Amino acid sequence: VNILIVIRFDTEGKLTFQDFLKKLGLEVYILNVVMGWERNPIEIGIGVPKANTQSGNRENPSNFKWGWKIPPT
Numbered sequence: 001v002n003i004l005i006v007i008r009f010d011t012e013g014k015l016t017f018q019d020f021l022k023k024l025g026l027e028v029y030i031l032n033v034v035m036g037w038e039r040n041p042i043e044i045g046i047g048v049p050k051a052n053t054q055s056g057n058r059e060n061p062s063n064f065k066w067g068w069k070i071p072p073t
Contacts, residue, residue, distance in 0.1 A: 007031060 009027055011020055028044065048058050 005031060005034065 007027055007030070009023065012023065013020075024046075031044075050059050051057075052059050
């Protein structure tokens with residue numbers, strides 16, 4: 001496994017989950033610009049608190065105001 005780039009950004013957990021998805025989309029766009037469009041990333045890892053490995057949901061994350069269950073996207 002080769003990690004080419006690490007990008008960290010504020011999730012702004014007090015905003016909505018849709019706001020987070022927009023921010024994530026912008027970060028992925030920036031990643032593509034930095035890497036060059038011809039080298040699209042194969043995988044992107046995101047660290048999330050309280051992930052349920054059985055359901056894939058993020059359940060009751062205390063630092064996010066996104067509701068009790070967030071389904072995988």
